[in-house]
Amino acid sequence: MLEPDYYYVIVGGGLAGLQLASCFSNDVFFKGKKIAIIEPTEKIENDKTWCFWQNTSGKWDHLISKSWKKASFFSSETEKILDLGDYSYNMIRSSDFYQNVKSELEASEDFVFIKDRIEKVDPVTRTAIGKKNNYTATHFFDSRVTDDYQEDPKTSILYQHFKGWVIETKDTVFVPETFTMMDFRLKYKDSTSFTYILPLTKNKALVEFTFFTPYLTDDNVYDEMLGKYLREILKLKSWKVTETESGLIPMTDYPFHKNNSAYITKIGTGGGWVKASSGYSFKNTERKVEKIIENIKRGLLPSEDLFNKNFARYDAIFLDVLSHRNDLGEQLFTKFYTKNAIEDIFRFLDEETSFSENLKIMLSLYHPEFIKSFFRKL
Structure with missing residues (x-):
């Protein structure tokens, strides 16, 4: 085989790809290994809000924009305030994460960012085939989600799909110290659906209406449910929407890891790194990345023992x-x-x-x- 273009190619510059690249850059073991991160978009907008809990200090603490020590849970018959004890529930804006990690990597000669859309990774020729160019490497870390999981009859599939509004109000409505984990007082008919609230100040919060369902819904349904929640549950007469975000996360027991091979490791959502029963991914990704680094340094396949x-x-x-x-x-x-x-x-x-x-x-x-x-x- 001819000398490859790169030692590693990371397909996708989202959460998993950038966490992995950051760990490579901070470990002297990988010094001098040329690594390409190939992503079709600029990744500069705040397209996601990641939240996670922890009871110790962590690598990403400097990016936390808000933390909570209490949570509320509401059902149609129950209200409970949860004291998180030694834990905190933390929020990171994706735009802050992208900017921070990209700045770190751009300062290193070992990393290069390429704007291209990879359509296929060929394990035989060890080539990532893009729309603009082809790229060879000794190993590929591929975050692309394929449709295989939707076609397996043995697989259970739910979709976590949601829309959120960052709203501002004139009245003091929110309790900044307490976020709402789940509020089931308003539900879409015959479904697992709830409202999730991250209060930023007394007058500002991210309010999301979320589904865990085997089906998807139209965009107007989210708007209808959000408006209804603000009017009927929070009793708001007026509000201003300053930001919106939406997402679709597959929650499935499909064995994504079967797509790993000697030269390709699936990462992120495409690797099954989203916690199937909850949809949380930030800390799960950090743990998977640490295991990959450990495996490589021990001479094992990167994908060895990634799943419990x-x-x-x-x-x-x-x-x-x-x-x-x-x-x-x-x-x-x-x-x-x-x-x-x-x-x-x-x-x-x-x-x-x-x-x-x-x-x-x-x-x-x-x-x-x-x-x-x-x-x-x-």
Whole structure:
């Protein structure tokens, strides 16, 4: 094989691609290895808001724009305020993340940004085929999401889809110290749907209407539900929308890792790095990236042992339940947040809990549908 153009090619300059590139740049082991990040867009707008919990200091603390130590949970019959204890719930704007990491990488001679859309990665010729050019490398980290997961009959699929408004009000409406994890007091018919609020000040907040459903919906539905929530739940007579954001995240037990090979490692959403049962990705991505770095330095395939099979099974059963009975979402999440300590919830979602702790949480969610799902997945 001829000398490749790059040592590594990272296909996609989003969360996973830039976190991986940042770890490469901060480890002397990778010094002198030419790395290309190929992304079709400039990635300068604030197209996402990432949130995560942590109970220690972290690498991205300097980018946190807002933190909360309390959370509220509302169902149609329950209201609970959750003290996060040693944890904080943190918000990072994607535009701040993109700018920070790109500035760091542009200062290094080892990294190059290329604006192109990769259509295929050929493992035989070790070539990424783009619309403008082709690029060779010893290994590819590919964040593109293929449609395979939608075609597998054994796969459970929900879509986390949402629209959010950053609104400003004249009256003091919000409690800046407490964010709303889930508010089920307003739901779309027969669905797992809720409102999520990140209060920035007493007069400003990001308010999102979110679905966990096997289907998608029209854009006007989000606007209708957001307006209805602001009028009927928050009792607002007027507000000003200063920003909007929307998203679509697949929540699935499809085995994305089967697309990994000796020369290609799937990363990000395309690698199954989004937590299937919750849709959270920021800290999950950080953990996967750290494991990739460790694997490479040990002489292993980058994709070695990236997934915990036990937690994947828990996620698969939960997704199967909501796929068949999407109307159960409020009931199940109410049990989850009212029958378990918030520290245990966070540790469970971070896949840090023991078998006995997992069993306790799973029993707290019990519904006959879980038995049916267990045997369907078995």
